[in-house]
Amino acid sequence: MRLNTRLLIAASAVSIxxxxxxxxxxxxxxxxxxxxxEPAPLEELIAGVDIPYQMFTLENGLTVLVHxxxxxxxxxxxxxxxxxxxxxxxxxxxxAHLFEHLMFNGSENAPGDFFEPxxxxxxxxxxxxxxxxxxxxxxTVPTGALDTALFLESDxxxxxxxxxxxxxxxxxxxxxxxxxxxxxxxxxGMVEYEQLETLYPSGHPYHHSTIGSMDDLxxxxxxxxxxxFTGHYGPNNAVLVLAGDIDVETAKQKxxxxxxxxxxxxEIEPVEAPVPTLDAPVSKVIYDQVSTPRVYRLWxxxxxxxxxxxxxxxxxxxxxxxxxxxxxxxxxxGKQLAVSAVAQTSTFAQAGQFEVYADLKPGVxxxxxxxxxxxxxxxxxxxxxxxxxxxxxxxQYAAAEIRGLDNLGGFDGKAPTLAQGLLYADDPEFYxxxxxxxxSVTPEEVQNAAIRWLDRPVFRLTVMPGKRQEGGENxxxxxxxxxxxxxxxxxxWQPGSMTGPVVAAPKAEPDRSSxxxxxxLQPLEFPDIxxxxxxxxxxxxxxxxxxxxMITAQISFDAGHAADPKDALGTQSLMLEAMDAGxxxxxxxxxxxxxxxxxxxxxxxxxxxxxxFTLSALEPNLAQSFALLADYVRNPAFDTSELERVRSQxxxxxxxxxxxxxxxxxxxxxxxxxxxxxxxxVPPSGLGEASVVTELTTQDLRKFHSxxxxxDQARLYVVGDVTMEQVTSxxxxxxxxxxxxxxxxxxxxxxxxxxxxxxxxILIDRPASPQSMIFAGKVIDKKGTDDxxxxxxxxxxxxxxxxxxxxxDLRETKGWSYGVRSLLVSPEEQVAFAVYAPxxxxxxxxxxxxxxxxxxxxxTANGVSEDELVRxxxxxxxxxxxxxxxxxxxxxxxxxIVELDRxxxxxxxxPAKYEALTPAMLDQVARxxxxxxxxxxxxxxxxxxxxxxxxxxxxxxxxxxxxxxAE
Numbered sequence: 001m002r003l004n005t006r007l008l009i010a011a012s013a014v015s016i017x018x019x020x021x022x023x024x025x026x027x028x029x030x031x032x033x034x035x036x037x038e039p040a041p042l043e044e045l046i047a048g049v050d051i052p053y054q055m056f057t058l059e060n061g062l063t064v065l066v067h068x069x070x071x072x073x074x075x076x077x078x079x080x081x082x083x084x085x086x087x088x089x090x091x092x093x094x095x096a097h098l099f100e101h102l103m104f105n106g107s108e109n110a111p112g113d114f115f116e117p118x119x120x121x122x123x124x125x126x127x128x129x130x131x132x133x134x135x136x137x138x139x140t141v142p143t144g145a146l147d148t149a150l151f152l153e154s155d156x157x158x159x160x161x162x163x164x165x166x167x168x169x170x171x172x173x174x175x176x177x178x179x180x181x182x183x184x185x186x187x188x189g190m191v192e193y194e195q196l197e198t199l200y201p202s203g204h205p206y207h208h209s210t211i212g213s214m215d216d217l218x219x220x221x222x223x224x225x226x227x228x229f230t231g232h233y234g235p236n237n238a239v240l241v242l243a244g245d246i247d248v249e250t251a252k253q254k255x256x257x258x259x260x261x262x263x264x265x266x267e268i269e270p271v272e273a274p275v276p277t278l279d280a281p282v283s284k285v286i287y288d289q290v291s292t293p294r295v296y297r298l299w300x301x302x303x304x305x306x307x308x309x310x311x312x313x314x315x316x317x318x319x320x321x322x323x324x325x326x327x328x329x330x331x332x333x334g335k336q337l338a339v340s341a342v343a344q345t346s347t348f349a350q351a352g353q354f355e356v357y358a359d360l361k362p363g364v365x366x367x368x369x370x371x372x373x374x375x376x377x378x379x380x381x382x383x384x385x386x387x388x389x390x391x392x393x394x395x396q397y398a399a400a401e402i403r404g405l406d407n408l409g410g411f412d413g414k415a416p417t418l419a420q421g422l423l424y425a426d427d428p429e430f431y432x433x434x435x436x437x438x439x440s441v442t443p444e445e446v447q448n449a450a451i452r453w454l455d456r457p458v459f460r461l462t463v464m465p466g467k468r469q470e471g472g473e474n475x476x477x478x479x480x481x482x483x484x485x486x487x488x489x490x491x492x493w494q495p496g497s498m499t500g501p502v503v504a505a506p507k508a509e510p511d512r513s514s515x516x517x518x519x520x521l522q523p524l525e526f527p528d529i530x531x532x533x534x535x536x537x538x539x540x541x542x543x544x545x546x547x548x549x550m551i552t553a554q555i556s557f558d559a560g561h562a563a564d565p566k567d568a569l570g571t572q573s574l575m576l577e578a579m580d581a582g583x584x585x586x587x588x589x590x591x592x593x594x595x596x597x598x599x600x601x602x603x604x605x606x607x608x609x610x611x612x613f614t615l616s617a618l619e620p621n622l623a624q625s626f627a628l629l630a631d632y633v634r635n636p637a638f639d640t641s642e643l644e645r646v647r648s649q650x651x652x653x654x655x656x657x658x659x660x661x662x663x664x665x666x667x668x669x670x671x672x673x674x675x676x677x678x679x680x681x682v683p684p685s686g687l688g689e690a691s692v693v694t695e696l697t698t699q700d701l702r703k704f705h706s707x708x709x710x711x712d713q714a715r716l717y718v719v720g721d722v723t724m725e726q727v728t729s730x731x732x733x734x735x736x737x738x739x740x741x742x743x744x745x746x747x748x749x750x751x752x753x754x755x756x757x758x759x760x761x762i763l764i765d766r767p768a769s770p771q772s773m774i775f776a777g778k779v780i781d782k783k784g785t786d787d788x789x790x791x792x793x794x795x796x797x798x799x800x801x802x803x804x805x806x807x808x809d810l811r812e813t814k815g816w817s818y819g820v821r822s823l824l825v826s827p828e829e830q831v832a833f834a835v836y837a838p839x840x841x842x843x844x845x846x847x848x849x850x851x852x853x854x855x856x857x858x859x860t861a862n863g864v865s866e867d868e869l870v871r872x873x874x875x876x877x878x879x880x881x882x883x884x885x886x887x888x889x890x891x892x893x894x895x896x897i898v899e900l901d902r903x904x905x906x907x908x909x910x911p912a913k914y915e916a917l918t919p920a921m922l923d924q925v926a927r928x929x930x931x932x933x934x935x936x937x938x939x940x941x942x943x944x945x946x947x948x949x950x951x952x953x954x955x956x957x958x959x960x961x962x963x964x965x966a967e
Contacts, residue, residue: 040620055500061236076409086205094212121145122878144519158262174815184472213477234265273350287466291655311449323592384447392596399599537712549619551720562679570688630734665775757934765943772941845949855932
């Protein structure tokens with residue numbers, strides 16, 4: 001299961017006058033001096049990567065790590081068990097992941113879905129995941145709800161089995177099988193099976209996919225559940241991390257109270273997982289609904305602690321992990337044989353994979369791409385990387401680590417970083433040792449590791465466009481195979497035996513008759529919004545926030561997909577891609593290198609209303625990074641030769657979009673409900689149509705850039721530990737001489753009549769799909785700038801949360817889907833209501849009928865209950881501090897306040913708004929919008945299977961095609 005607001009704020013407006021020569025300098029490049037300054041030394045960046053912690057151990061063996069961070073009144077709770085799919089016996093593949101699902105279905109003293117109490121206390125970042133080596137459960141809760149989180153985690157650790165029923169087991173088997181179908185149904189959905197089954201012999205712990213096989217999942221019994229639980233889920237096989245608003249003495253008292261009396265479980269038998277080597281090279285071709293052929297080169301490599309793990313990681317980054325990588329420089333930008341190329345390592349505890357792949361550029365011979373790819377691999381093995389390549393790769397790695405420190409929990413924050421280090425390497429500070437190793441690795445070490453591992457027999461896999469010939473229904477299980485030679489790991493960091501002081505077990509069991517009462521909750525204090533305006537009209541907004549030494553900035557222009565010319569859809573997207581191809585002073589490679597040396601990341605994107613450029617910068621390199629952002633935004637080269645390269649890439653993305661079920665559904669639905677003439681009646685990707693993109697010129701791109709990207713239409717948002725004086729100084733240097741055009745700013749025309757609602761089904765045939773993508777929607781009588789609190793709360797009850805009626809019915813009750821959602825698509829103008837439901841193919845018609853029945857009941861006789869209202873309000877109000885835990889969260893809130901014209905204290909006013917809601921108010925706003933009336937249902941699935949089911953619904957069924965089918 002990865003399911004990956006009270007004080008009055010004073011705002012100050014400051015007018016920053018541009019230099020007298022601003023108009024004369026308007027067309028000149030920004031000053032180059034800041035960008036030429038030396039970046040901060042790598043040693044300085046590494047010194048900023050630190051997660052102080054204290055450790056203790058309970059008598060039952062539970063190891064606890066505590067990291068104190070008082071910036072937000074929340075605590076991240078992360079529990080990691082040393083059990084994953086590598087521990088599964090023959091015939092039980094997928095069982096570790098299935099059990100993870102069962103762990104959310106309630107325990108003996110907390111019956112019912114665990115998401116219920118978690119939402120009640122305002123948990124954020126709550127989920128669970130399973131991988132080859134571990135299973136983890138995590139949530140970030142308000143400090144006053146820590147006892148609730150510990151109660152729940154300890155109850156399912158020590159008091160689970162009495163709550164596990166055959167009904168729960170049967171349901172979650174169906175859910176997991178639909179999760180498997182959902183993954184298999186994607187383009188390249190068969191690649192992981194091919195990779196694992198070929199590189200690792202039958203019986204090897206990494207041979208089978210974590211998702212498992214359909215047959216093995218169907219065969220799981222209650223006896224299996226009990227055996228798996230008692231054999232693997234003891235406290236002595238777990239690591240608990242508490243990170244945030246807590247100290248170690250409080251942690252000892254609370255953790256010992258809830259976990260201390262749980263008895264230790266059996267010791268887990270170590271799993272042998274040596275690294276295999278193929279006897280000889282293996283080549284295979286498979287077919288799938290993909291946009292262009294993709295060629296892979298794959299090897300099994302050592303695990304996380306091996307002496308060669310870091311050199312191989314750096315080899316992959318140099319080869320195909322950096323924006324300036326060798327594969328990008330030679331295959332994509334240089335010889336232009338590929339539209340994309342990647343090299344990466346997937347490293348587990350005891351083994352992993354070195355993966356290289358490239359997507360063929362249309363019109364190129366596959367053999368030419370393969371020869372060039374193999375030549376780059378051979379060159380790396382023969383000559384190794386340069387010192388400069390390694391320095392840039394290490395800087396980017398360090399920057400990513402620093403960004404991760406901004407998050408307490410979740411998938412990759414401070415808590416999981418500590419937990420993984422202790423579980424995999426018996427050292428919570430393993431991240432530091434790995435980072436130091438990355439910073440010090442030499443070209444010779446990288447080359448030697450490449451010789452040892454990449455000069456062995458390779459698995460060459462080619463995925464060709466065409467009809468899929470190998471299904472995934474029963475993949476993921478054990479198969480027979482010859483055992484190849486294997487290698488025992490050679491550790492660069494030898495796992496030892498780290499323990500903390502032992503805390504004596506409590507004298508009595510805690511009271512588990514009811515959930516702990518909520519403690520005091522601190523009100524949200526959203527950062528003050530500081531304002532400034534440059535003389536050219538550029539607005540500046542700063543939310544000052546202490547934390548990690550990272551600054552996040554965003555420049556937003558009033559453009560977006562709604563600004564794309566109706567007769568030239570895709571212009572903006574191609575412009576953004578061309579901006580990545582270099583400025584008037586830096587070509588594409590030089591632009592990438594400049595970012596890598598600074599540890600910065602610059603990207604351009606668009607939503608329905610805005611064209612956005614985002615900068616993530618290390619604090620010591622902020623001036624140089626800011627200057628680079630300005631050069632990127634103001635001075636794109638729009639080189640003619642580079643245009644042809646990025647055009648090919650966009651054409652491939654258009655073709656790829658036509659193979660992805662959700663993308664196809666969105667592409668059909670939006671024009672159907674808004675009408676093709678409406679600014680929002682375009683596919684949300686903004687990629688456009690191939691026939692248009694083929695004809696666009698550099699003049700078209702320059703025209704869009706000069707028309708829509710202008711300083712008086714720009715808003716600069718900054719979040720981080722930086723002053724307004726610093727921000728305005730940087731903005732004045734970078735943008736102060738950017739003259740406001742004399743022509744009036746362009747306007748988007750929303751005065752377009754919407755189509756009359758025509759409830760119907762539009763079926764797009766996607767043959768041999770094991771799952772159907774249902775995506776339904778309608779435009780409602782609301783704008784994004786309206787007060788949507790009540791309507792959003794009503795939608796949360798209907799389909800907007802895990803516990804909603806739609807998801808509970810189709811996933812938790814019927815087991816037909818991995819997850820169902822309804823949502824409000826809320827741009828600045830007309831809002832749309834939508835329903836998203838990927839379901840198993842043989843239940844497509846039944847699922848639409850069930851969705852319609854649930855919505856009809858919700859909007860008529862079975863409105864919002866008091867319990868549903870309380871759960872929704874509590875979740876929203878108590879979850880606000882966790883929502884703004886990170887700089888990214890604060891940036892999103894800041895943008896929302898400004899772009900939607902909210903008061904500066906909007907989020908601090910939200911609790912009162914939510915607490916004033918009643919069930920009748922939610923019923924009224926939902927029924928006023930007739931959410932179920934006039935829905936257009938788009939279904940992407942196997943027409944031969946689906947059409948007979950749709951014909952029984954009493955709705956008109958139309959058929960449609962999208963783009964050109966992949967061949």
